Amino acid sequence: MRPILLQGHERSLTQIKYNKDGDLLFSTAKDHVVCVWYSVNGERVGTYNGHVGALWTVDIDPTTTLLATGSADNTIRLWDVQTGKQLKKWEFPTAVKRVEFSEDGTLLLAVTEQRMGYLGTVVVFPITVDVEAEQADDPNFTITFRESKATVAAWSYLNKYIITGHEDGRVSQYDGKTGEFSRDAQAHELDMPITDIQMAPDRTYFITCSKDKTAKILDVNELKVLKTYVTDTPLNTAALTPKKDFVILGGGQEARDVTTTSQRQGKFEARFYHKIFEDEIGRVKGHFGPLNTIAVHPQGAGYASGGEDGYVRVHHFDRPYFDFAYEVEKMKG
Amino acid sequence: MPDLPSSRANWADDEEFDDPSVLPPQQVVNNPDGTKTVITYRFNDNGKKVKTTRKIRTTIVKEHVNPRVAERKEWAKFGAEKGHSRGPDLSTTSVGENIIFRPSTNWKSTSKEDNAEENKLKDQLKDKKVACRICKGDHFTARCPFKDTLPPLDDGAGAIGGSGGGSYVAPHLRGKKGAGESMPGSGGSYRDRDDLATLRVTNVSELAEEGDLRDMFERFGRVTRVFLAKDRDTGRAKGFAFISYVDRSDAARACERMDGYGFRHLILRVEFAKRS
Numbered sequence: 001m002r003p004i005l006l007q008g009h010e011r012s013l014t015q016i017k018y019n020k021d022g023d024l025l026f027s028t029a030k031d032h033v034v035c036v037w038y039s040v041n042g043e044r045v046g047t048y049n050g051h052v053g054a055l056w057t058v059d060i061d062p063t064t065t066l067l068a069t070g071s072a073d074n075t076i077r078l079w080d081v082q083t084g085k086q087l088k089k090w091e092f093p094t095a096v097k098r099v100e101f102s103e104d105g106t107l108l109l110a111v112t113e114q115r116m117g118y119l120g121t122v123v124v125f126p127i128t129v130d131v132e133a134e135q136a137d138d139p140n141f142t143i144t145f146r147e148s149k150a151t152v153a154a155w156s157y158l159n160k161y162i163i164t165g166h167e168d169g170r171v172s173q174y175d176g177k178t179g180e181f182s183r184d185a186q187a188h189e190l191d192m193p194i195t196d197i198q199m200a201p202d203r204t205y206f207i208t209c210s211k212d213k214t215a216k217i218l219d220v221n222e223l224k225v226l227k228t229y230v231t232d233t234p235l236n237t238a239a240l241t242p243k244k245d246f247v248i249l250g251g252g253q254e255a256r257d258v259t260t261t262s263q264r265q266g267k268f269e270a271r272f273y274h275k276i277f278e279d280e281i282g283r284v285k286g287h288f289g290p291l292n293t294i295a296v297h298p299q300g301a302g303y304a305s306g307g308e309d310g311y312v313r314v315h316h317f318d319r320p321y322f323d324f325a326y327e328v329e330k331m332k333g
Numbered sequence: 334m335p336d337l338p339s340s341r342a343n344w345a346d347d348e349e350f351d352d353p354s355v356l357p358p359q360q361v362v363n364n365p366d367g368t369k370t371v372i373t374y375r376f377n378d379n380g381k382k383v384k385t386t387r388k389i390r391t392t393i394v395k396e397h398v399n400p401r402v403a404e405r406k407e408w409a410k411f412g413a414e415k416g417h418s419r420g421p422d423l424s425t426t427s428v429g430e431n432i433i434f435r436p437s438t439n440w441k442s443t444s445k446e447d448n449a450e451e452n453k454l455k456d457q458l459k460d461k462k463v464a465c466r467i468c469k470g471d472h473f474t475a476r477c478p479f480k481d482t483l484p485p486l487d488d489g490a491g492a493i494g495g496s497g498g499g500s501y502v503a504p505h506l507r508g509k510k511g512a513g514e515s516m517p518g519s520g521g522s523y524r525d526r527d528d529l530a531t532l533r534v535t536n537v538s539e540l541a542e543e544g545d546l547r548d549m550f551e552r553f554g555r556v557t558r559v560f561l562a563k564d565r566d567t568g569r570a571k572g573f574a575f576i577s578y579v580d581r582s583d584a585a586r587a588c589e590r591m592d593g594y595g596f597r598h599l600i601l602r603v604e605f606a607k608r609s
Contacts, residue, residue, distance in 0.1 A: 003429040023402040033413070038406070042426040043419075047412030064405070084411035246436075272436060281436040286429065313429060324436040 001321075003286060004042035006312035008035040013306025015057050015293045019064045022297045024081075025304055026067065027312050028055035034069050036081070039297065039304070042314055048079045050086050057098045061105035065129055068108055070096030076110050080131045088135045090125065093118045102155045102176075103203060105129045107140070109162060111153045120149025122164060124179065141179040151193050156220040157203035163220065165194030165208050171223055185223040188212050195251075196237040201298070207247055209238035215249050217275070229278055233267040237293045243300030244322065245275040250291030250305055270294060270305050277326065286313050356382070364388075530557075530578040532588050533606040537561070538597035539569045545596075550576045553590065554583025575606055 009029035016027045018039060025039040034048040034055060053073030060067050060081065067079040072095040078088035090110075098111035108127050114120035123139040148168035156163060159176040166172065169188035174181055188194055192212035199206045205226060209215035215238040217227040229238075235251035252268040268290055269283040289308030296303045302316040356374040363369055368390045377383045398406075410417050466474040474480065534546070543561045550556055558577035561570050578584040584605070592603040 001434050002431045005427045005429045006425060007427070008425045021399055021402050023399075023405060037426075041421050042428075043421040044410075044414050044425050045408060046410050046414045049412055064401070082405075082408055082411075279438060280440055281438060282434055282440050284432055284434055286432065315432075315434075318434070320435045326438065 001284075001315055001318045004314040006035070006037055006042055006044070006314065007310070008037070008044055008047070009033070009310050009312075011054070012289065012308040012310055013292050013312060014055060016295045016304050016306045016312055017058055017060055018295050018297055018304070019060045019081075020062045020298055021064065022299050022301065024060070024064065025295070025312070025314065026058045026060055027306060028058040028069060029306070029310065030054035032071075032073075034058055034067070034079070036067075037312075037314075039302070039314060046084045048077075048084050048086070050077060051075070053095070056096060059099045059101050059108075061101045061127070061129055062103070063105060063129055065131060066101075066105070066127065068099045068101065068110075070099045070110055072096075076108075076125075078127075078135060082131075087131065090137075092123075094120075098152050100154055101127070102159045103157065104159070107155070107159055107176075109153055109155065111150050111164070114145070114149035120145045122150055122153050122162060122174070122179075124162070143174055143179045143181075151195065152197040152208075154197045154199050154206060155203065156199070156206075161220060163197065163206060163223075165197045167191075167193040169194060169210060169212065171197075171208060171218060173220075173223055183223060185218070185225075187216055187218055187223070187225055188214065195235060196293075198239050200240050201242050207238045207240050209235035209249060209251070211235070213251075215247065215273075217247075227275065227278055229273045231271060231280075236291060237305075239294045239296045239303065240275065241296050241300055241303070242298065244324075246281070247273045247275050248294050248296065248303055248305075249273065250294045252287075252290030252308075254290070268307065270303075274326070281324070284315065287311065530581045530584040531606040532576045532578070532584055532591075532603050534574045534576060534591070535572065535602045535604075536599050537570055537572050537574050537601065538599050539572065540597060541570045541574075543574075546574055546576065549594075549596070550578075550587055550591065553578070553587035555579045 006027065009027065009031055011030035013027060013029045016025060018025055023039055024045070025037045027035045027037070032051045032053065032055065034051075036045045036047070037043060038045060048067065048069065051069065051071045051073055053071045055069055055071045057070040058067065064081055066087070067081050068076060069079065070076050074092045074095055076090045076092070076096050076099060077086055079086055092112050094113040094115045096110050096112055100109050101107070102109070106127055106129065108125045110123050110125070112121045112123065122143040124141055125139050126136050128135060143162070145166070148166045148170065150164040150166055152165040154163050155176065161176050161182070162174040162179070164172045164174065169186060169190055169192045170184050171187040171194065172181065172184035187208060188210035189212035192210045194208050194210045197206055197208045203220065205217055205219045207215055207217050211234040213231050213234055215229040215231070215235055216225050218225055229247060229249060231249060231251070233251050234254065235249055237250045239248045241248060249271045268287045269285050270291060271280060272282045272284070273280050287305065287307035287309050291305050291307050293306045294303060302314065304312055304314045306312045356376070360372040361369060368388050371387045371389060373385045373387075375383050375385065414422075463471050463473055465472050465477045467477045468479050470477065537546070541561065543559045546561060547556055547559045550559070555578065556576055557579055559574065561574040562572075563570055576587070578587065588603050588605060591601055594601045
């Protein structure tokens with residue numbers, strides 16, 4: 001497995017995403033540019049220029065027409081994927097930490113930061129998936145968090161729920177149509193922020209990870225913890241792999257402590273766990289800073305990781321990865 | 334290959350090729366095994382003619398691509414990449430080292446082989462116990478409570494007499510019946526070396542070298558050993574040294590003369606080394 005290194009960013013990566021067909025890879029970093037790459041050969045197709053603050057998040061609609069980005073310049077911007085033209089800008093009082101399109105691309109949720117007296121919110125915008133169309137200025141609804149702010153959020157199947165992960169380790173479920181609170185669960189340790197949430201391909205369950213050094217799979221309806229993966233390092237990102245029943249976890253020592261220890265102790269590796277058996281089955285080295293974000297190819301052909309070191313490493317899985325199976329899995333045939 | 338003799342110039346003709354600015358035309362030869370041999374000529378940077386022979390095998394690989402993906406493959410570049418040609422740019426894209434990734438259930442045990450060497454050393458040292466040379470207690474010799482009252486035991490000698498080999502025997506003990514006899518006052522010689530004719534020199538310049546000290550102290554008699562303590566990281570002297578003489582009287586003379594001697598802007602302090 002020979003990784004492709006992408007050096008388009010000057011600062012640490014914040015999020016990377018594949019589009020639905022898996023041929024394009026979008027990356028955002030704390031510099032002010034969004035990059036798009038061909039995932040197969042690592043060729044940079046273009047950049048989306050316009051943001052004037054660190055970028056926190058990116059998402060791509062299912063048809064690869066529109067790109068949404070959220071930034072610390074307190075804006076969400078919508079871009080034409082093909083030309084890099086900015087189509088729309090929504091302004092907020094605080095930074096935008098997470099954006100995500102719904103399954104059908106008609107809704108966009110955004111998590112805004114709690115800061116300077118403003119409470120953290122989740123806003124949901126209607127989207128017309130067309131480059132020419134005029135996008136709505138006002139959100140459908142806003143969810144405001146009075147207790148603990150949301151750090152991440154995601155859409156469930158059929159836009160039924162919005163799942164939010166919170167700074168205090170809770171996971172909450174809100175109605176996807178009205179934004180009404182329905183339930184919550186203390187999935188992770190108290191006061192350990194949830195750092196990532198990624199939905200399974202069918203959006204009936206999702207994986208969260210936290211600074212409490214664990215990653216968990218929860219189901220969307222009941223918020224019941226189905227699986228727990230225990231590691232020895234704070235986690236920044238977790239992803240589910242299609243095709244094979246694995247999860248990939250990334251993290252490492254806090255970025256601010258990195259200079260005090262050697263690379264070996266930093267634990268800057270992508271960890272592979274078996275999704276069902278919860279065992280660690282391997283690690284992939286490479287980054288020399290903590291991993292901030294991992295994205296898995298939607299067809300399961302590979303994965304990409306972005307690190308605090310400013311690199312994106314794109315991996316294409318090879319034979320042993322696909323051949324690996326537990327004895328019981330082999331017996332099943 | 335019927336055209337081969339006619340198209341390829343004789344090497345002798347090459348010599349007479351007068352006009353150096355004209356290159357022979359490219360030759361393509363179809364080999365019987367399905368490959369193609371392409372011979373091209375060009376001038377290199379030094380103006381010399383270079384002949385390149387390439388053997389090419391063409392294989393056709395059919396690939397089915399999603400039409401949406403195929404269409405995106407043709408997109409024009411934009412943003413910072415605007416106007417750049419097709420293909421990965423070396424300034425942004427590079428290929429990393431090959432990573433061997435073999436998922437396995439006993440991943441933890443296989444990964445340990447990576448630092449097997451480190452572990453081996455650890456294992457070796459695990460069974461190692463600190464043994465005092467004086468009383469054989471489990472502390473360092475320097476910490477021995479009897480170090481001022483007892484001479485060190487020589488267990489190497491005992492091993493020779495007892496087991497008759499297997500363990501390490503110092504060269505000067507080999508071929509002798511028992512070291513105990515050969516070194517009647519083993520404690521005495523030990524003390525001789527360290528105690529009687531060794532000077533401790535302090536306030537030595539950081540820039541001092543062992544050679545400098547040897548030169549200075551050899552004036553008073555034969556020096557057997559010069560030890561200058563150096564910092565492991567910086568390689569600079571730590572500021573003290575030990576000088577051993579063969580003869581104690583030489584050492585005494587040196588001590589007297591060199592104490593207070595100015596060396597590299599510092600005044601040396603010389604005294605007899607104390608056992609510690």
